[in-house]
Amino acid sequence: MIIKTAGLRKDFEVRKKAGRLRRVTETVTAVDGVDLTIERGELLGYIGPNGAGKSTTLKMLTGIMVPSAGEVTVCGLRPVPDRVALARRIGSVFGQRSQLWWDLPLRDSFALLRHVYRVPEAEHTTRLKACRKLLELDEFMDTPVRQLSLGQRMRGEMTAALLHGPQVLFLDEPTIGLDVVSKQAVREFLASLRDKGDTTIVLTTHDLADIEKLCERLIVIDHGRVVHDGSLAALHDRYQMKKQIVVELEEPWAGDQRLDGAALVGVEGLLIRLELDGASVGQVVAQLPAFRDLAVVEPGIEDVITRLYGSDRG
Amino acid sequence: MSAPAASIPAGSLRAFLALVGAGYRRFSTYRQAALGSAFTNAVFGFLRCSVLLTVAAAGAGGTLVGYNPAQLATYVWVSQGLIGVINFWTQLDLVERIKSGNIAADLLRPMDIMWMQLATELGRSLFGLVLRFTLPITVGAIFFDLYLPGKPHVYLLFVVAMVLSVLVGFLCRYILCLLCFWFLDIRGFWTAWVLCSGLLGGLQFPLPVWPDWLVTTLWVATPFPLLLQGPLDVLVERESGAVIGLQVVWLVILFGVSRLMQGRALRKLVVQGG
Amino acid sequence: MANPYVKLLGAQIRSQLQYRASFFLDLSMATLLSAVDIGALFLLFRVTPALGGFGWREVILMTAISGAGFCMADLAVGEIERLKHYIRTGLLDTVLLRPMSALGQLLVLDFATRRAGRVVQGTLFYLVALTVAPVKWDAARVVYAIVAPINAAVFFSAVFVTLAAIAFWWIESGDIANAFTYGGRDFTAYPSTMFHGWFRGLFAFGLGFAFVAYLPALALLGLSEPIGLPDWARWCSPLVTLVVVLIARATWLAGLRRYGSTGS
Numbered sequence: 001m002i003i004k005t006a007g008l009r010k011d012f013e014v015r016k017k018a019g020r021l022r023r024v025t026e027t028v029t030a031v032d033g034v035d036l037t038i039e040r041g042e043l044l045g046y047i048g049p050n051g052a053g054k055s056t057t058l059k060m061l062t063g064i065m066v067p068s069a070g071e072v073t074v075c076g077l078r079p080v081p082d083r084v085a086l087a088r089r090i091g092s093v094f095g096q097r098s099q100l101w102w103d104l105p106l107r108d109s110f111a112l113l114r115h116v117y118r119v120p121e122a123e124h125t126t127r128l129k130a131c132r133k134l135l136e137l138d139e140f141m142d143t144p145v146r147q148l149s150l151g152q153r154m155r156g157e158m159t160a161a162l163l164h165g166p167q168v169l170f171l172d173e174p175t176i177g178l179d180v181v182s183k184q185a186v187r188e189f190l191a192s193l194r195d196k197g198d199t200t201i202v203l204t205t206h207d208l209a210d211i212e213k214l215c216e217r218l219i220v221i222d223h224g225r226v227v228h229d230g231s232l233a234a235l236h237d238r239y240q241m242k243k244q245i246v247v248e249l250e251e252p253w254a255g256d257q258r259l260d261g262a263a264l265v266g267v268e269g270l271l272i273r274l275e276l277d278g279a280s281v282g283q284v285v286a287q288l289p290a291f292r293d294l295a296v297v298e299p300g301i302e303d304v305i306t307r308l309y310g311s312d313r314g
Numbered sequence: 315m316s317a318p319a320a321s322i323p324a325g326s327l328r329a330f331l332a333l334v335g336a337g338y339r340r341f342s343t344y345r346q347a348a349l350g351s352a353f354t355n356a357v358f359g360f361l362r363c364s365v366l367l368t369v370a371a372a373g374a375g376g377t378l379v380g381y382n383p384a385q386l387a388t389y390v391w392v393s394q395g396l397i398g399v400i401n402f403w404t405q406l407d408l409v410e411r412i413k414s415g416n417i418a419a420d421l422l423r424p425m426d427i428m429w430m431q432l433a434t435e436l437g438r439s440l441f442g443l444v445l446r447f448t449l450p451i452t453v454g455a456i457f458f459d460l461y462l463p464g465k466p467h468v469y470l471l472f473v474v475a476m477v478l479s480v481l482v483g484f485l486c487r488y489i490l491c492l493l494c495f496w497f498l499d500i501r502g503f504w505t506a507w508v509l510c511s512g513l514l515g516g517l518q519f520p521l522p523v524w525p526d527w528l529v530t531t532l533w534v535a536t537p538f539p540l541l542l543q544g545p546l547d548v549l550v551e552r553e554s555g556a557v558i559g560l561q562v563v564w565l566v567i568l569f570g571v572s573r574l575m576q577g578r579a580l581r582k583l584v585v586q587g588g
Numbered sequence: 589m590a591n592p593y594v595k596l597l598g599a600q601i602r603s604q605l606q607y608r609a610s611f612f613l614d615l616s617m618a619t620l621l622s623a624v625d626i627g628a629l630f631l632l633f634r635v636t637p638a639l640g641g642f643g644w645r646e647v648i649l650m651t652a653i654s655g656a657g658f659c660m661a662d663l664a665v666g667e668i669e670r671l672k673h674y675i676r677t678g679l680l681d682t683v684l685l686r687p688m689s690a691l692g693q694l695l696v697l698d699f700a701t702r703r704a705g706r707v708v709q710g711t712l713f714y715l716v717a718l719t720v721a722p723v724k725w726d727a728a729r730v731v732y733a734i735v736a737p738i739n740a741a742v743f744f745s746a747v748f749v750t751l752a753a754i755a756f757w758w759i760e761s762g763d764i765a766n767a768f769t770y771g772g773r774d775f776t777a778y779p780s781t782m783f784h785g786w787f788r789g790l791f792a793f794g795l796g797f798a799f800v801a802y803l804p805a806l807a808l809l810g811l812s813e814p815i816g817l818p819d820w821a822r823w824c825s826p827l828v829t830l831v832v833v834l835i836a837r838a839t840w841l842a843g844l845r846r847y848g849s850t851g852s
């Protein structure tokens with residue numbers, strides 16, 4: 001077990017204006033009793049809406065922030081008191097911030113990081129070589145970081161986070177703002193890292209395609225609590241997302257027809273949208289009037305997540 | 315391509331004033347920072363005032379190069395207040411906009427870049443009047459005897475000189491920031507400006523402390539004395555209309571230079587893509 | 589393996605040299621900026637024979653100790669005032685994610701090489717001042733002459749760090765720190781006798797600025813303190829500096845702890 005938390009909690013004191021001069025202090029709980037057990041080599045998706053407590057959890061796991069209550073161990077260390085020792089064992093990419101040297105060529109940043117993390121030369125060279133090949137860095141190794149495109153920079157950031165051979169890699173929105181090709185490159189790289197199995201990866205993202213393509217396990221957090229921990233399929237089952245059928249009819253929908261085992265959820269001209277409820281696609285189609293075309297829509301993760309956040313809000 | 319027209323059509327005046335208001339509101343969200351800066355200005359007021367008054371007390375007739383102690387106190391404390399209104403040392407947004415390339419978006423707006431920047435800066439100056447101007451001067455008035463001109467028209471002249479010095483200061487900074495189109499990093503120029511505007515503007519000491527030939531050269535050949543020394547001399551009644559006339563002359567010169575530079579800079583941007 | 593701090597420092601200097609023309613203009617202007625203090629002193633002596641009861645040969649020693657110390661401190665830790673910016677942009681998190689001391693990294697990450705010229709100029713000026721001023725040389729004074737500017741540098745560095753750490757509690761503090769860093773330099777460049785009343789009490793003794801240049805200079809010159817301090821107090825500067833350093837250390841650590849618990 002490489003990451004373990006029990007009852008992890010973080011409260012913030014927020015001072016609010018109450019009237020012209022008076023101010024009141026309110027306690028806001030950002031993380032409210034999170035229990036996590038993450039095994040070596042897992043690729044874990046950690047998702048939730050803005051303000052759900054994702055970044056706060058990451059900060060507590062990486063030793064930047066002290067928990068208000070609860071236990072945390074990462075790589076067998078307590079993050080805050082053992083910050084420096086832990087820093088050698090973890091790598092991180094925070095999409096919006098750079099750990100590279102803005103005005104220097106990418107190559108120099110890597111060389112500097114070798115010194116910062118005191119990595120032996122041979123090890124450094126081997127890892128850099130592997131990353132250069134997988135992430136195709138060669139064409140911009142000598143370009144100052146400020147001139148890199150966002151996609152190139154992100155590939156550089158990934159490399160920077162891995163050069164010291166971390167046991168755990170924390171990724172916060174690694175694909176944010178990237179073009180389709182770069183996103184794909186980043187995902188493929190992470191998949192290959194996952195398949196090798198020595199690096200545990202914790203990925204937070206708003207891009208649900210990242211999750212669908214990469215994560216076997218998904219932890220959903222909302223209002224500081226874990227609302228789901230399991231596979232994507234389990235999430236589907238739990239929220240009983242239903243298949244939908246979109247049908248283009250020959251004649252406009254009469255309106256008074258009833259269908260067994262399906263519910264009408266939308267009409268737009270000749271197009272109608274049905275949600276299956278107990279019946280199979282075949283059984284529903286048999287009840288339909290003449291139609292020109294038909295498509296079956298599997299529930300997407302977006303729908304699942306929307307419903308998940310929604311259910312908690314209600 | 316020619317530079318966009320430098321005049322404000324009457325209909326745009328409202329837009330300009332709206333931008334000034336927006337600038338005011340934007341900077342008024344930094345009220346705490348303004349208080350911190352006003353505190354710093356007050357500490358410097360004490361430091362500079364003590365030094366000058368001590369020197370004056372030891373000198374002939376209790377004056378320093380013709381300033382009596384009350385005039386010196388007014389000079390120092392009002393100069394500390396003016397810093398927050400003229401904002402000599404703050405770079406314009408323009409620099410970040412040029413560096414990030416957002417300047418291209420500004421070209422699409424119906425208002426000229428210079429007027430947009432000026433409006434924001436006027437908003438900043440207006441907010442500066444609220445805390446950064448009044449607080450140090452109040453502190454000065456509590457702990458020192460300040461010189462107060464008896465004739466009301468002196469205050470009016472001082473206000474005019476202050477407004478003109480805000481404009482002169484803006485144009486100097488605008489010209490420096492335009493250099494960003496040619497040099498990626500203007501830190502060196504900026505340090506030079508900070509050095510000159512303070513020292514040659516009369517912030518540390520009233521300029522007459524310097525040798526006469528140097529003072530004359532500064533007044534004749536540079537806009538620096540018009541930033542602080544000029545308005546302050548108007549207030550302590552050592553100068554009057556001449557300062558304002560000189561400010562207007564420099565305003566015209568600096569305006570011409572900045573239009574010329576802006577035209578070239580934008581041509582460069584359009585032709586070479588920055 | 590080379591020291592990582594040295595490597596980071598090297599990288600920082602290389603980054604700055606990317607903009608060569610601007611860098612050298614900045615370097616020369618920064619050097620000139622600190623020469624202003626000295627120029628200012630001579631300007632004042634053009635119009636008055638004495639400042640606070642001391643002649644120019646005596647005051648120049650105070651200005652020189654203060655100037656040399658401030659330049660060294662400014663070069664070493666001056667950029668720590670950018671801590672606000674680091675907190676606001678989240679860069680401090682990046683720093684905390686590396687296996688190095690946070691303060692150490694911040695100092696080298698923003699090392700202002702352009703201030704190096706000032707240190708050379710400040711040191712040279714101090715050497716000149718030592719030869720011009722009527723110093724009563726003996727063994728103890730030789731040692732104190734070496735200690736004094738270093739002591740001033742450590743004192744100012746501690747002031748820089750303490751004030752920068754305010755940002756951990758109050759991020760919108762504007763340039764309040766300048767009141768005591770640059771303000772402290774202005775204060776220490778003159779004899780403390782030029783200031784009066786509670787203001788002198790606060791700056792000279794409350795905040796300890798009299799111990800930066802004024803009292804060490806009096807010790808070197810063999811002059812008694814006219815305000816009425818005992819002669820031995822002139823030799824106590826390193827002790828006062830030690831106290832200020834301990835305050836800075838405690839403030840910094842408390843600030844980092846606070847950042848860890850609030851993250852803002």
